Amino acid sequence: MPVMEQERKIQNVEIPSSLGYVDLLIQSAGQFIGALKECKDCGWASSWDTLQAHAHFSWKELLCVILCALAWTALRMATTKWIFQPFSKWCQLRPKEAQKVPESAWKLLFYSCSWSYCSYLLFFTEHNFFHDPPSTFHGWKSGVAIPKEIALVYLIQGSFYAHSTYATLYMDAWRKDSIVMIIHHVVTFTLISFSYAFRYHNIGILVLFLHDFNDILLEFTKLNIYFKTRGGTYHRINGIITDIGSILFSVSWFWFRLYWFPIKVLYVTCSSSLESNPNIPFYFFFNVLLFLLTLMNIYWFLYIVMFVVKVLTGQVKEVDDVREYDICEDQKIGVQDHSKTSTRHKETVNNKQYTSNGYVKKRV
Template identity: 45%
Template sequence: MAGETDVYEVPTYAKCIEDIYVSISKYVRESEAGTFGPTGFYNQLEEYGYFPMRDFAVVGGLAVLWTIIRYILTENVFLPLGKYTQMSMLNQKKFPESAFKLIFYVCTWTLSTYMLFIKEDKYTFFERPLDLWKDWSPGMFVPWDMYALYMVQCSFYLHSVYGTLYMDQWRKDSIVMMFHHFLTLSLIGFSYAARFHKIGVLVLFVHDITDICLEFTKCNVYLKTRGGKIHKLNDHLTTIGFLFFAGTWYVFRLYWFPLKILLSAALADKSINASVGPLPFYIFFNSLLWILQVLNVYWFLFIVRFLYKIARGQMSEVDDVREIDVED
């Protein structure tokens, strides 16, 4: 749990970037050169990493389970629904992916929201992100709810690698999505092994909400044209979903993510208990978070392009922002 400290004051973007630069550059100057090489990383992993075989087994087993559940839902619910509602053949192939992901992200975001804001002994990481590191120690105990969230998410992204290759409809950014899955899988698995699970919960919280909006929008894109007719309800829900998607992407991924998570990660070495010593994996973990943020900006450019085309009248309706057959 976070300590009872003063309420966190959200900095400006400029102050955030300045503090991040100062903290990271100071860490680099004061660290030994061998810390940043493969040997130094491997030594830290041996000393501080903790990912027992039983957890590997849980992740692998759940990944297989997600694949089986998705296959069962696809064959018995999603595909029959597509045929019953008279979607086009192409949309019948796309719909199961989005429907399955929508259900998954609603469940995981509900859990992280409950943990951070609703339950009686909630975690106060969102309100006090700098307190994330105060009680950090190697191999520290992971509360059961965080453990469950981590195992579920880690296994889902392992399944997603398989899903992108063999189950999903191929899209313009599928290669980028593969990179995203591997990056997310690395972040989740590594942060669990290093016991950076508290900040990991925040990362998942700010990202899952936009995925809900995205998959909701895509489901309605596929549902709005049925039997050769445009259904107004799904058309309106598509527009509303896309606006929420764009808004939550900016607020959660481009505002809260840097100002709460990137800044907290950069200041982590100052925040941990002095008796623990320097925080291991500092540069590596910060690098992974910044790569994730670059991807967030990359995908936001797709959103801006869509909004621009709609504003200019070059598009009359919202379509799948990841679709390969969208006209440039």
């Protein structure tokens, strides 16, 4: 086949509009399994050779990620001490809610900014990958230069998830899904790092866009939960916003992560990528991590469904936590008193005080 004709054929690769959601998922999985069966040299030696041949990541870039991760940690501590905690005190929140505000406010601030910038790139620049996902692999070449505006996203997001892995352990409130959250952060950081090194940055922008929106709704809703009772008074407006936010969060989680993500990302990485580049490197590695990310999205969605069922059946009278993840304080203290091996999150000081992340606070 002439080169020009082959290039035209590759450029015409698109998601078949005649296929339904389930058909696309089945075809994506079939394409992945078929490629795995046809792979004759997929061992560690071949993977190492491929990594050396196609991965491009300098020590300077690694140093920038580390420094930015440390900067995120310092910035969070500063905003917590000088902005979020004083604001909670000024609003006269109850101590239990006041402790949770800095974490949610910090995450809301970051995800709002990061998602807005990704939206700008996808809808107001030439990076029109949302409406044409297969184009993310058009013209892919090993070691190609990454546009500065996309490289900036990768630096911000990569360093933030490196910071978030540490923050989940030592700064965030410990929750029932914290272990899964740590795994999520490690998987996300790995995907960001390797997609940058292998120059799969176009599809990476789309993945970040489809995931950050839900975090905005989640943290915004949780803040309204904390602000429902302040100054000794119940504020109905925050309760109404909480109910609306819970509904929007549940719907958007399904739509962004369980509908759009499979058809705009998984299908493209499993099927369209091979059609555009038959010998695309680390095909199995990236798709396995993306499928793992999908499984975690399903896992969290089950929490959401269970919570909605409890609300509808009257087991929960009022929305307190959208994902119902928080472990109660007594349970956390009881576990730590029993093990006496970890003072990572909270350590009893006396009957009326405890320390949380280095700060002495009164027990609620």
